[in-house]
Amino acid sequence: MKNNIVLFKPKFRINETLKEISNILRTGWTGIGNKTITIENQWNKFTGLKNSLFVNSATAGLHISVEVLKTFYKWKNNTEIITTPISFVSTSHCILYSGLKPVFCDIDITGTLDPKKITKLINKKTKAIIFVGLGGSYGNLDKILKICKKYKLKLILDAAHMAGAYHNGKHVGYESDIAVFSFQAVKNLPTADSGMVSFKNKNLESIARKLSWCGIDKDTFTREKKYKSSQAWEYDVPFLGQKYNGNSLMATVALVALKYLKIDNIKRKNIAKIYFAKLKDNKKITIVPHSKGSSRHLFSILVKNRNNIIKRLKEKNINPGVHYKSILDFSYYKKKNYIKKSKDMKISKRFSEEILSLPMHLYLTKKDINKICNTINNET
Helix, strand or coil, rough: CCCCEECCCCCHHHHHHHHHHHHHHHCCCCCHHHHHHHHHHHHHHHHHCCCCCEEEEEEHHHHHHHHHHHHHHHHCCCCCEECCCCCCCHHHHHHHHHCCEECCEECCCCCCHHHHHHHHCCCCEEEEEEEEEEEHHHHHHHHHHHHHHHHHHHHEECCCCCCCCCEECCCCCCCCEEEECCCCCCCCCCCCCCCCEECCCHHHHHHHHHHCCCCCCCCCHHHHHHCCCCCCCCCCCCCCCEEECHHHHHHHHHHHHHHHHHHHHHHHHHHHHHHHHHCCCCCEEEEECCCCCCCCCCEEEEEEEEHHHHHHHCCCCCEEECCCEEEEEEHHHHHHHHHHHCCCCCHHHHHHHEEECCCCCCCCCCHHHHHHHHHHHHHC
């Protein structure tokens, strides 16, 4: 539709990307190979992180993260992991995939876990926290890190929104045991679908690499390139793994996108500044705050008459989003009584009922943003 302002729209450098993809297609090696290794190395170089594994989605990365910790530290199935209900369902699904127990903690106005409420949930069964950098902001991460250190908990950073985000002058992920990034189609570093997992411990990365390839100890590319003997076809299966590996086509798209991530995130921050200037004086909305180093994947507000605002925006061909409805409100989690098990979810409930994500992508113009903000200001 003409003049339709969409919520997300990825920016691909099409000619450059197609040229690189055509080269890969000519080689015939489109699975695990040179390009998947290259994106892992380039990601490490860009971020300063180490031990990175390219996977087919951030959801796969989250599952591998929980599974590798369970495997390495021999966690029992009654192990509990604390996380937030204000996230995409992959954040808690990954705990359940591994047969462990998610424990939901409330957030504060930053949209990230409330450190004051987490300590009340920690017990002998608690082994880890999954911290979500909502919208690309690190929020209460520093306080959560202190809690992890005090109680000897592992920290998984759900950094799905955080490609190109910085914390204390470093790319996010350096502070956590494992960090999981999304390169899904509408994220700051877009492909069709893929992701990256970065590990502080090399031993965890080694196990995770096997888990991502059906539990096999040597992938096809490794056997082809490194083992020249007649026994090159041989491999072992030490783990029950999944088919979570990334492929060379997605790696190629990611390599091109990575070159532009820094400048694209600067543009996102400039868009956020315009939004803030236009909305800051509206007393009937609350702008969800972001940390200084945020990647600005989202610009979100809290508004009491959300459905009316959405209706009015859509009448003007503007498409907002909701990030996120509480995981506790979904039927699967209701059936499992997670709502009853959870306590003091006041702010999460507010976010679930009031949060509204405004269009955020590199094709937005000042005219678009003015139209969005004027509609909101006139309706509230």
